[in-house]
Amino acid sequence: MSIKNGNVRWAFDLRSWRCTLNDLELATACIQPEEKDRLAKFHFLDDFKASLVGRLLMRQFIKVCLPELDYNAIRFERDSRGKPFFRPNATDQIAAHIDFNVSHHERYAVLAGSFTKNFNENNRQLVGVDVMKMEYSGGKPLSEFFRLMHSTFTPNEWQFIKARSGEQKQTDAFMRHWCLKESYVKNIGVGITIDLQSIDFRLSTVDLSATDIVRNSVVSFEGAPQNHWVFEESLLDNDHCVAVAVKNPSTEYTTELSQNELLFEMIDFERLMKDAKPLIAVDSEYSRKVLGKQLKKTL
Structure with missing residues (x-):
């Protein structure tokens, strides 16, 4: 380990x-x-x-x-x-x-x-993590599920989700956004009690991989870009995505990894x-x- x-x-x-x-x-x-x-x-x-x-x-x-x-x-x-x-x-x-954070869902x-050894007390590196199975098994048609979950995501996020081709790809994108939001709110310690539409993720990479980490997704909160954040995204297997939200990444994190x-x-x-x-x-x-x-x- x-x-x-x-x-x-x-x-x-x-x-x-x-x-x-x-x-x-x-x-x-x-x-x-x-x-x-x-x-x-x-x-x-x-x-x-x-x-x-x-x-x-x-x-x-x-x-x-x-x-x-x-x-x-x-x-x-x-x-x-x-x-x-x-x-x-x-x-x-x-x-x-x-600092640490744990999550579990389905298989993982x-x-x-x-x-962090070299840290500023006012600028500490913090982490949040979430894992999700990229599956919808709610019984209702996916379109109806999306309608019921409308307030979960911003118009920009829904545009990304619904632009994917086919229900499985749309489900993957939905769970990916959910995973990112969970990692973010777990990092800041508020859970999903806040208005999730106040958090807006913009994704530059369409698909995730089990062999590469995506680090180019960015977030805004109540319209303001959130600097000093890095989001790691990858797959654990074909069915599970995982996201890590890193706030105030240290010098070791940004330059030596x-x-x-x-x-x-x-x-x-x-x-x-x-x-x-x-x-x-x-x-x-x-x-x-x-x-x-x-x-x-x-x-």
Whole structure:
């Protein structure tokens, strides 16, 4: 699991993880008690697994950034909006700014992280990430779905979406715009509670790729161009797009990273649990109950 000039892009394929009882016993002992309680409320096994992997990705990210820190000493708290953040101990001397964000949808859980050593307190590099399956399965005709979702996008964005040829291409473009907006609002920490038409993306590259990162999409907010932002877009596979919103990109990010160094790295369970140490006692009964949860769909 690599960190490139202070930046991390990891993806976990949930479909590839056929979690055993032993897997769950270990994994659920390596998260904080309050997160364990939070996860227990998920009705479906799919959602439980995705959120659990997200928590473990966060822990592994901090461990990679701060290898001198004991795994079971890593502590997260949540801000007023519920977003997790790393809380170092008062005695930890960390001369760097750490920011990260996680997302999951359908097959993938992803993490984007930033570990910036040379930073200005008023100009810190921040990240937001979102992943989307490029599929519409709502039952209604796509045109009716677009009509109902009219307020989601600006006229400029709808023009781009509807100019694509065929329903699948239009669906791809819709999900791509949604992914970009989610990454942006997650970065600024407001979620999708704001008017999404106040955010206007202009896309210069028509199609995304799994082998190249697109970085030329730009955004305006309430008509004002938003400078000091970079948006990374790519595909994880033919069906899933991913977007990373980088605010105040550092010098290392802008000058020392090649175009495709930040393609998402696929992480399996063994690598996810590297150097993991339990924080709490193994709970076999809890893990058995989790394995008894229903699936929304087959992963």
